[in-house]
Amino acid sequence: MIKFRFEYGMILIYLLLGSGWILFSDELTELLAPNPEVAAHFQTYKGLFYVFVTALLFYGFLRKHLQKLRKAEEKALESDRLKSGFLANVSHEIRTPMNGVMGFAELLKDESLTNEQRLEYISVIERSGERMLDLINDIVNISMIDTGQVRLHLSNVDTSELVTSLAALFEPAAIEKGVSLKFSPCSGDGMVGNLLLDREKVICVLSILIKNALKYTSKGSIEVSCRREADIVRFTVKDTGIGIPEGQLEAIFKRFVQVNMSYTKTYDGAGLGLAIAKSFVEIMGGKIWAESYQGSGSIFNFTIPYKTSKDLIK
Structure with a gap:
């Protein structure tokens, strides 16, 4: 289906209304006002009526279009705000376990550590890795959902x-x-x-x-x-x-x-x-x-x- 741009649609409507009014209003004037003097006054009011009606129609179209634009703008701003918050949260979620991995990996270099201490540090590294993996899986799932790549496998x-x-x-x-x-x-x-x-x-x-x-x-x-x-x-x-x-x-x-x-x-x-x-x-x-x-x-x-x-x- 072909979609017309809004401004093209407005021009088309204006041309159709104007052409229709020109074609049929003269015949209507002759029927309603056979007297030439009355017809002259009628022509003036006819023009004012056309301007008034088209102004109302265009106001309605423009108002509806502007409302859609405002809603789209508000939605975009809200999306940007949420994504910014999400990125800040994700960066924190990545940084925290990564610090755990790097920090405890460095501590493991100490040769004086007991076996219990080594096992404890390794456990911290494992938990940090699991936390990062969970986050990565969540991001991958979100991406697949957004791109329509999720399929049912019954x-x-x-x-x-x-x-x-x-x-x-x-x-x-x-x-x-x-x-x-x-x-x-x-x-x-x-x-x-x-x-x-x-x-x-x-x-x-x-x-x-x-x-x-x-x-x-x-x-x-x-x-x-x-x-x-x-x-x-x-x-x-x-x-x-x-x-x-x-x-x-x-x-x-x-x-x-x-x-x-x-x-x-x-x-x-x-x-x-x-x-x-x-x-x-x-x-x-x-x-x-x-x-x-x-x-x-x-x-x-x-x-x-x-x-x-x-x-x-x-």
């Missing part, structure tokens, strides 16, 4: 096995923090057989939610479960952490945004995880939301429509 998935398989990945971190981590097999009517899901993306979303729960939960428990409901499967991550202010439950899923910076400044992270989780869930045709009150823990749910092998045969 396979037969045992959802109970998928959920419980994450225990080995996150139990060490939970034990270190003194937090109870529970993984429950999937429940629901007719929960028999595998479901056709994108296993990799489901694991990615669950991992983001579990990491988020571990970050903000210093005591208590984290529960991970799933349930089959009609034609969807629901995954839930519930924690007893610091919670989220009710008015900010939607903002946490926005990219480049951190909820209440003064409130979360003691926690690491670039603020991309939940935005990535939301994008992946939506790509899978589902939805994600949070339920929480500040100081009372949080519950994150996401649902995904599924099919079975029998559905494909049909």
